[in-house]
Amino acid sequence: MLPGVTSLFQAATARAFIAGAITVFMMTGSIQSTQNKSWVSQIKPGRSVVRAQHAMVATSQPLASQVGLDVLKRGGNAVDAAIAMAAMLNVTEPMMTGIGGDAFMLVYWSKTKELKGLNASGRAPRALSLDYFAKKKFTQMPQFGMESITVPGAFDGWVTLLDKYGTMKLADLLAPAIEYADSGFPVMEKAAEDWDAEVEKLKKNPAASANYLINGRAPRAGEIFRQTNLARTFRTLARGGRDAFYKGEIARAITDYCQKNGGFLLSRLHGL
Numbered sequence: 709m710l711p712g713v714t715s716l717f718q719a720a721t722a723r724a725f726i727a728g729a730i731t732v733f734m735m736t737g738s739i740q741s742t743q744n745k746s747w748v749s750q751i752k753p754g755r756s757v758v759r760a761q762h763a764m765v766a767t768s769q770p771l772a773s774q775v776g777l778d779v780l781k782r783g784g785n786a787v788d789a790a791i792a793m794a795a796m797l798n799v800t801e802p803m804m805t806g807i808g809g810d811a812f813m814l815v816y817w818s819k820t821k822e823l824k825g826l827n828a829s830g831r832a833p834r835a836l837s838l839d840y841f842a843k844k845k846f847t848q849m850p851q852f853g854m855e856s857i858t859v860p861g862a863f864d865g866w867v868t869l870l871d872k873y874g875t876m877k878l879a880d881l882l883a884p885a886i887e888y889a890d891s892g893f894p895v896m897e898k899a900a901e902d903w904d905a906e907v908e909k910l911k912k913n914p915a916a917s918a919n920y921l922i923n924g925r926a927p928r929a930g931e932i933f934r935q936t937n938l939a940r941t942f943r944t945l946a947r948g949g950r951d952a953f954y955k956g957e958i959a960r961a962i963t964d965y966c967q968k969n970g971g972f973l974l975s976r977l978h979g980l
Contacts, residue, residue, distance in 0.1 A: 762780075763780045763786070765777055765780070765789055767793050767796075768797070769796070769797055769800045769896060769899070770896070771796060771800055771888065771893060772793045772797045773793065775792050775793055775796045776789040776792060776793040778792075778884070779792045779881065782876075783875070784875055784876045784881075785873070785874070785875050787815065787870065787873040787874045787875075788874050788876045788881060790869075791869065791878075791881045792881040792882075792884060792885070794866065795866075795881065795882050795884070795885035796884060798885065798938065799888050799935055799938060800888070800896070801899050802920060802938075803899075803902050803903060804902075806862065807860060807862050807866075807941070808860050808862070809861075810828060810829035810830055810858070810860070810861045810862055810865075811828040811829075811861065811862040811865040812825070812826070812828065813825065813826040813828065813865060813869055814826075815869070815873060817873065826865055826868060826869060828862055828865025829861045830858040830860050830861035831858060831859050831861075832858055833857070833858065833859065833971075833972035834974055835974050836855065836972040840855075841855075852909070854966065854969065854971040854972060857966065857971060857972070857973065859973065863950070864954070866878075867949060867950045878945070878946060879946035882943075882945065882946045883946070885939075886939050886942045886943060886946070889936065889938045889942065890934065890936060890939040891934070892933055892934040893932065893933060894930055894931070894932055895927045895928065895929055895930065895931050895932075895933050897929040899929075900926065900927060900929040903926035903927060904926040907921065907924075907925060907926050911924065915965075919937055941958060944956070944957065959975055960975060
């Protein structure tokens with residue numbers, strides 16, 4: 709072992725020993741004070757307040773937050789960072805968000821002191837009518853199945869927001885998500901738990917099973933997972949933008965799949 713590495717190892721060992729001794733001391737103290745637990749009520753649980761002088765981001769996934777900070781450091785604004793993080797979340801938390809769904813956005817533009825909202829939820833398919841639901845005697849929208857699928861609005865929302873407020877190119881904002889989708893990312897504990905809860909549903913669909921399961925199971929916490937098909941889709945979007953999604957090969961793939969599986973999304977000259 710190299711001298712520098714040895715000293716670091718020794719220092720780490722010493723810190724671990726001290727931390728262990730403190731833990732034992734605290735445990736001993738707590739055992740001795742079981743008759744008097746008033747000190748417990750004085751402890752204030754929770755994380756430290758996050759503070760920053762210039763900017764900050766927040767997501768449910770560390771890699772997504774890191775990507776957002778990188779965008780800001782490169783001179784991008786909050787909208788640029790939000791789009792890059794949304795793409796990363798599509799990769800790292802596929803059960804939560806994505807270009808196949810919808811989005812609702814709020815933007816406060818400090819230059820004009822305006823608060824703007826964008827409803828990027830998709831419309832119902834043209835082939836799906838109220839009469840269909842009445843004949844089926846549905847009293848509420850199904851949570852699963854082809855009847856619940858609308859025209860995906862999220863990606864249109866990303867592009868709309870970028871065109872109005874963004875400063876960077878879409879291809880640059882999608883690049884980190886493409887890299888992680890291709891190379892893989894470590895699955896976080898909460899994502900692994902949520903993923904595992906959906907295994908039986910995913911198994912019912914061959915395409916979903918092939919894309920999101922490993923030998924019939926969800927990826928485990930810490931396991932490296934890749935989304936090569938999503939990487940290919942993002943590359944197409946990076947080159948072609950909105951039209952690539954709603955009028956090109958992606959639109960054809962979506963509508964063809966829906967038609968083959970009893971769905972309602974139709975293409976108008978291969979457009980959604």
